Amino acid sequence: MSAAPLLNVGSDFLHLDIGQAPAGGRAAWLADRLRLAIADGAVPVGSRLPATRVLAADLGVSRGVVVEAYQRLMEDGHVAGRGRGGTVVVALPVAAATTVVPADVVTAPDPAGLFASVPGPDIFDAVRTIGARIDLTPGVPDLAAFPRTDWLRAERAVLGRLAASDLGYGDPRGTPTLRRAVAGWLARNRGISVDPAEVIITTGVSQALGLLAQALLEEGVTALGVEEPGSLGVRQHLDNWRLDTVPIPVDAAGVRVDELTASEVSVVMLTPAHQFPTGVVLDGERRRQLADWARAGGLVIEDDYDAEHRYDRPPVPALRATMSEQVCYTGSVSKLLAPGLRIGWLLVPHRYREAVVAAKRNADLGNAVLPQLVLAELITSGALERQLRQLRRRHVRRRDAMTAALARHLPGATVHGAAAGLHLTVTLDDDVSDTELAAAALARGVKVQPLSWHCQRPHQPGLVLGYAANSASAMDEGIALVAAAATALRRNQE
Incomplete structure (x- = not known):
């Protein structure tokens, strides 16, 4: 097997300017820049990132900043350490694998129509084909973490x-x-x-x-x-x-x-x-x-x-x-x-x-x-046991991130099922239609499932939200957009 290509390093690598990083947030900033570069193909799958010491020297930061940034990408499943082979890009961010949808553009089919009627037998096929900037579909594992x-x-x-x-x-x-x-x-x-x-x-x-x-x-x-x-x-x-x-x-x-x-x-x-x-x-x-x-x-x-x-x-x-x-x-x-x-x-x-x-x-x-x-x-x-242990650690962090995002942006929602699994269910005030909210969220580029889809009898409205395949920043943005959609719906009802 040929060695992974070594990307050019130095001041030209991705034109990184550490001066753009916020104070106290250099590692997070660097991880985000690298994640975006992987998503748009500037750093393709199979490429090797610069050695941490080299990139740290080029940026004029401590090696710990670069190590932490790489670790974040490893936890997201985008890169993997290969010993002497370096740190290699192994997977695209999940959002990059779907059609990128601007926040103000409604995808086809129309979200309102998709959620307006009783879901038919092809509803999940239809939902999967719709692109979304942030996909909070439940039941989806972190495919980037495949071993x-x-x-x-x-x-x-x-x-x-x-x-x-x-x-x-x-x-x-x-x-x-x-x-x-x-x-x-x-x-x-x-x-x-x-x-x-x-x-x-x-x-x-x-x-x-x-x-x-x-x-x-x-x-x-x-x-x-x-x-x-x-x-x-x-x-x-x-x-x-x-x-x-x-x-x-x-x-x-x-x-x-x-x-x-x-x-x-x-x-x-x-x-x-x-x-x-x-x-x-x-x-x-x-x-x-x-x-x-x-x-x-x-x-x-x-x-x-x-x-x-x-x-x-x-x-x-x-x-x-x-x-x-x-x-x-x-x-x-x-x-x-x-x-x-x-x-x-x-x-x-x-x-x-x-x-x-x-x-x-x-x-x-x-x-x-x-x-x-x-x-x-x-x-x-024993490889599957190791995979399970790694996933549990990652999922706890992501679950906590979603829970924090819900508390921050949807404080009136009640969270259910946080002790296990790959999703959370939230129930909402009765004055909100969960199907209308799911449609409004999708129009903003966020994919969620209404709780009413999973009910045969009348039930308190809610959403079913997957967290396993999303970064903390994506979930925070997604929940914020859902909250904005809920606020707009209530305003229209007044």
Whole structure:
């Protein structure tokens, strides 16, 4: 591999003038200038930044200023230290990967039209295609933090020992190597004891739900309970399989099991470790009530979508850990590594296993082999554990930055779900329409989701805000623009 090109240094490097930096903010100023240079291509991905001592000497500052600036870029995932190879640019800022939208320009489709009606089945596709200067979409991990070096190292290790026969058609449940690795991961991180033979590898949670839907339909199930509020995307996916979704209220202790019992559904889908979108955890009493409901003939589908991302509370065991024959458990690496990998897993009670495996075989004959083996290598080598620890530290800082921005710009909002996950939910005064606010924010270049999208019944207005993929400065600007949009809406109503 050829060495990364060394950029010209000296007084001409990016025409940096330290005299423009505010007093006491030189490191932040330098980090911002470098971030902008990476975003506009002046410092392309693969380039090597000047050595810290060299740049410090050229700028006439202490080396600590440059070290701190580089560290900020590392924490954002834009650069990586390569030892003797120096500090190399590895990823564009997230905002640079989308269309840059001036604050006073409305993108197409029109934001007002996008948020004016009941969201259709293509709503998330439409939202993804709209450019935004600041994207606070929930559920989006920091894609710039993808462990490229560890992935390449694992891929080389896998290819070095891969037999030709390993590249043929395999078990539709997934490669035995990944199923063993996932079983170990679940045992260590989620308290689930499972035989690797029972693990079914899927292309994410969405496919897992589709496989379960087919098995349930064969059994005569036509409706299941879902959390209220709860994920619009999940509800749409189940609707696509012609399953009616019955709203079961969620409060501060989690799903209302008394309401679940009264609904008379026999299946319920839950996010018990970190409920989406409220962030509440299913408490001990509700877990006991749910166990009684399940033992009486109920079935729980447990979506453990971001349970590893916890910060200010102890780990919460998965429901599957204590109710293996009453719980279908699904998870993925979409929030831990990247959704584009399309790798997840599914555990089902024995009575559903044959039907689910048959549905998986009919769907695609099994996931691609090479990514499965690389992921297994990441898990067994400990690289995925290290990635999780790094992400937790970064996410805490970003969560705190968003919380501070909300307190500064939207002091009347109530923040929910701050102890874990990749997003915050805020509820607002009843005099604000959250869909109108989301449209007004998008017109200003900020992408958010209205809480009402995730509700089937009337609910206090609010916003669901992702923080994992944004810098502190971007979040502060984004929340300030949302607050300005809210103020303008209230003024227009007067």
